[in-house]
Amino acid sequence: MSNALGSLMRGFSTYVQQRVEGWRTGSRGSQAFMLTIMLALVALAVGIGALVERVVPVSLWFLFLMLGTMLLRFLPLVVLGLVLMGVAWWTSVQSSFATASRGAALVIFAIGLLLAVYQASKQRSGLPMALSEAVLTQLRDRLQRQGVVPPLPNGWRTQSATITANGPSYAGDFLVADLREGRWLEMALVDVCGKGTTVGPQALQFAGALGGLIGALPPADLMAAANNFLLRQESDESLATAVHIKVDLVTGDYTITSAGHPPALHWHLGERGWSIDNARGMALGVIEEADFTPSRGRLRPGEALMFYTDGVIETSDRDLDDGIDWLREVALQAVDARGFTGMPKRVLKKVPRGDDDRAMLVLERQPLTSPERDSEQFRGLGA
Numbered sequence: 149m150s151n152a153l154g155s156l157m158r159g160f161s162t163y164v165q166q167r168v169e170g171w172r173t174g175s176r177g178s179q180a181f182m183l184t185i186m187l188a189l190v191a192l193a194v195g196i197g198a199l200v201e202r203v204v205p206v207s208l209w210f211l212f213l214m215l216g217t218m219l220l221r222f223l224p225l226v227v228l229g230l231v232l233m234g235v236a237w238w239t240s241v242q243s244s245f246a247t248a249s250r251g252a253a254l255v256i257f258a259i260g261l262l263l264a265v266y267q268a269s270k271q272r273s274g275l276p277m278a279l280s281e282a283v284l285t286q287l288r289d290r291l292q293r294q295g296v297v298p299p300l301p302n303g304w305r306t307q308s309a310t311i312t313a314n315g316p317s318y319a320g321d322f323l324v325a326d327l328r329e330g331r332w333l334e335m336a337l338v339d340v341c342g343k344g345t346t347v348g349p350q351a352l353q354f355a356g357a358l359g360g361l362i363g364a365l366p367p368a369d370l371m372a373a374a375n376n377f378l379l380r381q382e383s384d385e386s387l388a389t390a391v392h393i394k395v396d397l398v399t400g401d402y403t404i405t406s407a408g409h410p411p412a413l414h415w416h417l418g419e420r421g422w423s424i425d426n427a428r429g430m431a432l433g434v435i436e437e438a439d440f441t442p443s444r445g446r447l448r449p450g451e452a453l454m455f456y457t458d459g460v461i462e463t464s465d466r467d468l469d470d471g472i473d474w475l476r477e478v479a480l481q482a483v484d485a486r487g488f489t490g491m492p493k494r495v496l497k498k499v500p501r502g503d504d505d506r507a508m509l510v511l512e513r514q515p516l517t518s519p520e521r522d523s524e525q526f527r528g529l530g531a
């Protein structure tokens with residue numbers, strides 16, 4: 149008996165799981181099944197109300213309408229809405245229990261139904277509201293995973309922080325990274341032009357393109373390919389700034405390529421300050437033959453590179469040069485206070501609140517320990 153019950157429960161669980169997976173596809177069959185289930189529940193509610201001779205409250209039909217808005221596409225929702233409106237009218241107006249207050253409730257329900265149908269008609273994805281949100285969340289999570297820097301060898305550390313301007317977690321600033329052979333690290337910090345949630349889909353699309361190209365092309369070719377990608381977009385607002393760095397984690401040699409991005413800052417251990425990098429280039433998506441002038445240098449133990457978006461330095465009352473000077477001073481104070489640990493978050497907290505996203509990335513080559521320092525000096529003498 150227990151084995152039969154267990155098999156029955158497992159079969160039912162598998163059946164429910166298959167139906168849930170089918171609903172996630174948004175297929176017509178799954179939508180027809182979901183509509184059938186909801187109509188059956190409506191009929192059950194009407195039957196119970198008739199059996200106990202009670203008028204089903206209009207608030208119950210609101211509950212069905214809310215569920216339909218979340219779970220059904222446009223056409224199935226229209227069918228459900230028409231059935232609900234008819235049932236609500238029949239159980240209220242045709243019943244001997246009808247009152248003026250229930251008539252007002254019907255009017256309110258009709259308005260709610262029209263709003264729900266209108267909202268569903270605006271779902272450009274063609275998916276139910278709950279499923280559309282799930283798809284967008286998956287895309288956002290994929291974007292964030294692309295921005296996770298792979299584990300680096302001993303002696304190297306990256307830290308990053310992002311603050312969105314308007315609260316939503318779909319920012320126009322993003323990071324993509326790639327590590328090959330445990331030696332060649334490439335990262336690109338990108339700022340897609342736009343504000344609020346409207347920039348989210350552009351950033352997701354562009355991040356997917358860059359995520360497939362980074363590490364596969366030389367830096368200049370990567371920027372050229374990114375520029376061509378944005379030029380092929382239909383929108384006139386497909387513009388972005390970006391900074392790309394390629395680092396040899398053995399020697400510390402690096403190449404920085406900038407596309408209209410604020411200049412990177414280099415922390416020099418001997419000078420105890422942030423110097424301005426001289427990589428320059430045209431923003432992406434503006435002209436076909438964009439020119440990029442990279443910079444090259446070496447990151448020694450105890451030094452760091454800092455990258456940031458223009459939301460960090462731009463305000464209404466100062467220009468970019470003044471903003472860079474401000475950032476250099478704030479970042480100097482941050483390093484003097486607690487070193488590089490947690491520095492991006494600490495610096496971004498000091499940025500005045502504005503209407504632009506803010507992102508910062510710090511790549512640090514940590515100081516050598518005593519045995520490493522002795523080995524480094526020995527190799528230097530041998531050379």
